[in-house]
Amino acid sequence: MNASQFREAAHAAIEEIIQYYETLPSRPVLSTVTPGYLRPLLPSGPPQTGEAWPAIQADIERVIMPGLTHWQSPKFMAFYPASSTFPGMLGELYSAAFTAPAFNWLCSPAVTELETVVLDWVAQLLGLPECYLSKGEGGGVIQGSASEAIVTVMVAARERFVMRRFAEMEEGEEKERKMGEMRARLVALGSEHAHSSTQKAANIAGTRHRPVPAPKDTGFSMTGAALRKTIKECKSQGLEPFYLTATLGTTATCAIDDFEGIAEVIKDYPDIWVHVDAAYAGAALVCPEYQHLTKHFDKFDSFNFNMHKWLLTNFDASCLYIKHRKSLTSALSITPSYLRTPFSDTGLVTDYRDWQIPLGRRFRALKIWFVLRSYGIEGLQSHIRRHVQLGELFHSLLLTRPDLFVVLTGPAFALTVLAVRPKGWTKDGRRPSVTRADRPDPAHEAYLNDFTADAEARYKADSNAATQAVYERVNGSGELFLTSGIADGTYCIRVVSANPMAEEKYLRRAFEVLVKEAEAVVGTKEDE
Amino acid sequence: MNASQFREAAHAAIEEIIQYYETLPSRPVLSTVTPGYLRPLLPSGPPQTGEAWPAIQADIERVIMPGLTHWQSPKFMAFYPASSTFPGMLGELYSAAFTAPAFNWLCSPAVTELETVVLDWVAQLLGLPECYLSKGEGGGVIQGSASEAIVTVMVAARERFVMRRFAEMEEGEEKERKMGEMRARLVALGSEHAHSSTQKAANIAGTRHRPVPAPKDTGFSMTGAALRKTIKECKSQGLEPFYLTATLGTTATCAIDDFEGIAEVIKDYPDIWVHVDAAYAGAALVCPEYQHLTKHFDKFDSFNFNMHKWLLTNFDASCLYIKHRKSLTSALSITPSYLRTPFSDTGLVTDYRDWQIPLGRRFRALKIWFVLRSYGIEGLQSHIRRHVQLGELFHSLLLTRPDLFVVLTGPAFALTVLAVRPKGWTKDGRRPSVTRADRPDPAHEAYLNDFTADAEARYKADSNAATQAVYERVNGSGELFLTSGIADGTYCIRVVSANPMAEEKYLRRAFEVLVKEAEAVVGTKEDE
Structure with missing residues (x-):
């Protein structure tokens, strides 16, 4: 050609x-x-x-x-969005034209330097603490995905832990053996609602994994108390917690862990690396009204969010920030002769290969740069706020049909999680199997009464069957794409509409479809 | 926009x-x-x-x-090439437009199915054994880089090893503890000339790493005998070799390990996973004259090569093939409720997220498909053969100046590795510090005589100083970009010109520049 x-x-x-x-x-x-x-x-x-x-x-x-499967369709309300925009595509086009597996600064200085600068821009935009900017001991790096970011920091956490424990010991076989034995006792923690990538990362890093309970009573958030309890349990079994994923916006319900409580616990366990996974909801931090959420991040070790989810940049563009970049590079740096350059040797430049699992890397900063400039700060903020409002609209529609739907969580960051209220349970006065402590909901208060455990189990079974039936009918129709999930044993339907084409009319239509299919499954008001 | x-x-x-x-x-x-x-x-x-x-x-x-740094420039003769072509760029453009983090089949069936098909096409094109095709128990997957592929298979190898060892043991804390202790004794092997990503992967996987000697006597190839010796040493120290990187085209010199010898040794150690890293040179397998090299691959477990190096596809496009895909997925699969689909549950489809470290993935098969179709089999073959011929031409030019240059290795897959013959060593009849057993070179035979060990050390020091000086002058001139390396303690210059713009005139010019700078450093013939 x-x-x-x-x-x-x-x-x-x-x-x-x-x-x-x-x-x-x-x-x-x-x-x-x-x-x-x-x-x-x-x-x-x-x-x-x-x-x-x-x-x-x-x-x-x-x-x-x-x-x-058309992730950019306005009828795509499944998983979390993966946005693509024209400026992002142009970034990808130039990146392919300028192909370089830019593992070293020298491989193409612009690839490294633009990445450092735009990641500082993004950190400022999100209101991250200063410790995550490149001017100090921290900095940002673009990874392919949140899951890749989590493996990366978990390996750094594992090595930091064992190196600290044996810092005084002489190098040699004995030390290597002891470090190996210690690795076998390490356990990575994350809320039971943390994304599965934490468990997968532990498998990859060769450590154990324990979930921290985050029940419906706390809105599916991990609290400091639950974390402390899990740490103590691990220690009592001779295991060593070395890493924690705290989540800003869990996959199933977009819950936020209790960062203040976690920060308090971590004071007593300074060897545990705390990583904040904000893969989806982190994008909302471009709006000042959410930036209070970053208040305790300076006590943690790393943070990531995906511009490719909710911030208009085509996949892949996961921004990972590290408080002490040395913790990463000392775990991941290997420099054979053919990778040495005078610039790297003097420490004057960043060699991002030491900040990641793979050696080579694409020029992904270009698309982020193009998106930030094409939209501007105000454009990004209005993009987020528009979707948050659409989520509130959808939630308000659900509340008009308490006979059909139970809102499990949300609207949170444009995500609402619902279950279908099963047939036969309409008028006998038991409460639904969820509480919404932080957001009193008059339409559901009527159900909050003497609901026995036995009734709850039967209710849940009926609810799950009804919700699954509705879910399958909706996706089967081909008009919408939603995803389901399970929270606290309740089968639920997640509705999130946050790609660039999302519009009110599509959410209203989604509600209509849900009503139609729910009525088909559990009957209309008149049936009862 | x-x-x-x-x-x-x-x-x-x-x-x-x-x-x-x-x-x-x-x-x-x-x-x-x-x-x-x-x-x-x-x-x-x-x-x-x-x-x-x-x-x-x-x-x-x-x-x-x-x-x-212009990797597509015809004056780029450093590292190994990273080709980019127009059809590849179009693939990247469409991939960005169709953005999906396609972790599941259902996320976008075309992403998964095109990948399976084009990777089968590529396997056939390379003459890989049938066990690597998707129709049986194996198959291919696109990874971002060879280094990522190596971590992936090493983790699978580690888990296969420990699961086999404790297959009979009841699940529970005791088994988990024993598996952890076993992981601490594992050691990953690779030739001392295997790419550093093997060592890095061992760091990530939390295992030890031991290099297998591959000295100049064997042309920097790892032999079966050297492998057996290293395995025995490890075992005598209570360590368990579980993984081996065998290389087709090492980074420094493009050496090929002794696959036949390795296959013979591995018969005695069936729990060692053998991975063939053919990151660069694997592309040459599109030519039938190289396919004899794949003869023993059916005895190994996995193979990868990078289309983004020498096969006209922009970075990233690393093709990884696995003989038993179950070995990968049983190490890497985790299926929470939100990732389950009816298709995945029935096992009817491939979910590539279980074949890799990250969850999400780009639509990289498009660019491979576009490249294969734009060039056709003959186009790909002539692309490789043209570069091999350019490498031979460059080598023949070096041989015209034995007073200035010593060929350390090559031409091998378009790479020639040379050292500068130091001043003062011209006429006193010692041999250079290398042998080229497999390729007798009359122009150098003159030097092969009573070269004492002491003289060899002095020669090497002088050679290294001269070669480094020439190297720095060449790169400093800005006209060419070469990389250096160290093989057997000899500082050397690598010249590989294999991107789409490579042409005879640029290699002739590279030779001229090398002559000019070498003469400036060690003097002309007339000086002595």
């Missing part, structure tokens, strides 16, 4: 992308292909000689499009 | 990229900025309100361009 063929191909690709975005609202959000759909559409191997672009491009529509 | 602004911005970006590629040969390959150059060029934070594209784009030239 020469330059003029590229120009022609790229123009055609851009038209196709524009057309894709323009027709997104009218496409079924969820692909309806069945497993194995793609292979029969392609030959059994690559062609003997090269093909021209028009033949290749035609296969996007024929082969790829039917198998896409 | 609306659709018409995007069209305009994207057209302008494409013109800039075309112009960048057209002017690459005339740009200095290595950035000349000094550390910290970028920050003063930017404001201290993002703008309050959004900026229009022309203002942002103008900063590419002003801020970014001076800090780029």
Whole structure:
């Protein structure tokens, strides 16, 4: 493909992308292909000689499009959003053009330096404590995903822990053996509602993992008291807690752990590395009204949030901040002769390879830079606030049908989690299986009375069956894509609409669909 | 940025990229900025309100361009290449447009299914044994980098090892404790010339690492005998080798380990996971004349090579193949309620999140698909053969100046490794400090005589000083970018020219520059 063929191909690709975005609202959000759909559409191997672009491009529509789930569709209300925007795409295009596996500063100084600068910009924008800026001992680095960030800091935490324990011991076999034995006793902690990547990271790091209970009574938040109890239990069993994931916006319900309580406990256990996973909800910190949440972060060790979730930057762009970058680099730095440069040797530059698991890295700072500049601070803030308001609207709609829906949590950061109220439980006066201590909800207060444990179990079973049935009917219709979850044993439906195309009319329509399917499953008011 | 602004911005970006590629040969390959150059060029934070594209784009030239190291320049002969091509860029553009953190099949079925199909295509193209195809128990997955692939398989190897050892034991605290103690005794092996990512992966996995000697006598290849000796040493010290990196194309010299010998040894140690790292040289397997190298791979457990190095696909595109995919997924799979889907539960589909460290993943198969189709099998083969020939040409030029240069290794897969012959050693009849057993080289045979150990040490010190001086002068000139390395204590210069713009004239020019700088350092023939 020469330059003029590229120009022609790229123009055609851009038209196709524009057309894709323009027709997104009218496409079924969820692909309806069945497993194995793609292979029969392609030959059994690559062609003997090269093909021209028009033949290749035609296969996007024929082969790829039917198998896409449209995360940018306004009818996508599943998981958490993964936004993509035109400025982000341009960043990715330039990044590919300037390809470099930029592991060292020297590999392409702009890749490293732009990353340091834009991550400082983002830290300021979020109101992070100064200790996370690059000018001191900390700094930011772009990782591929929150899960990758968590493995990275967990390995650093593990090594910091064992190195501190054996700091005085002479290097050698005996020390290596003792360090190995200590690693075998380490346990990584996280709330039971922390994302599964904490458990996976512990598997990767070769340590144990224990969840800290975060029940519905505390709104699914991990408290300082629960954390202290778990730490003591571990220690009484001869295990050593070395790492904790605290979450700002849990996956299931967008709960926020009790950072103040955690900070208080951690004073007594200074060897435990505390990482704040704010993968989704961290984006809201661009609005000053949320920045009080960062108040205790200076007592923690690291923080990450994903610009690729709720901040208009296409996947992947996970921003990880570290208070003491030396903790990372001393765990991850290895410098053979072919990676040494005069700049690195003098410590004048940042070699981001020592801040991450892989060696090579893409030029991801470009897309973040383009997005920050295209939207500006005000554009980012209004983007977040608009979705928060849409979440409140959706929640208010649910409250108009207490006969059909129970709000489990939310609206929190545009996420509302609901269950379907099961048939037959309408008028006999038991309360639903959740409390919403922080947000009294008059429409549900009527149910708060003598609900026995036995009745609760039966209620929950009926509720779960009804909610699952409604969930499957909604997703089966192909009009919306929602995801389900389980919180405190309750099967629930999560509704989050926070991609750039989200609009009031789609949330109103989502409510209509939920009402229709819930009525089909549990009957209308008139049925009872 | 609306659709018409995007069209305009994207057209302008494409013109800039075309112009960048057209002017690459005339740009200095290595950035000349000094550390910290970028920050003063930017404001201290993002703008309050959004900026229009022309203002942002103008900063590419002003801020970014001076800090780029041009990996696509024909004067880039450093490290190993990282190719970028127009079809690859289009793949990245579509991938950004279709953004999805496609951890599950359901997240976007096309992302998973295209990946499975194109990785089967690539496996066939490379002549990999059938066990690495998806139709049986194996299959391929795209990772970000070879280093990431190595951590991934090492964790799988570690867990396979401990699970096998304690397969009969009842689940519980005692088993967990014993498994932890066993992990503390594990040791990962790799040739001393394996890429440093093996050692880093061991650090991440929390295991020990031991290098297997691969001296110059064996052409820097790891032999079966050396491997067996290291395994026995480890075992005699109570350690358990559980993993081995075998390399097809080591970083420093592109040496190939003795796969046949390794396969023989491994018969006696079936719990050791053997991974073949062919990050760079693996691309050559698209040519049938190299496919004999894969003969023993069916006895190993995994294989990876990077299409983003020598196969025309922009970073990142590391293809990892696994013989038993269950070994990976049983180490890395965790399925909380919010990641369950009916498709995954039935095992009908591949969820690639269980084949990798991170959860989310980009649609990287698109760019591989575009590249394979744009070039076709013949295009890929001629691309590789052209570079191999350029390497041979460069080597033949070096041989015309035995007074200045000693060829340490190569040409191997377009890489030649050389040292500068130091001043004062021209006519006194000692041999250079290397042997090239497999490739008799008449031009150097003259030096092969009574070279005492003492003289060898003095020779090496002089050679290292001369080579380093030449290396620094060449890179300092800004005309070329080479990297240095150390092999068997000899400081050497690596010359590899294998990006799409490589041409004979640039290699001839590289030789001229090396001659000029070597003459400046060690003098001309006439000086002696």
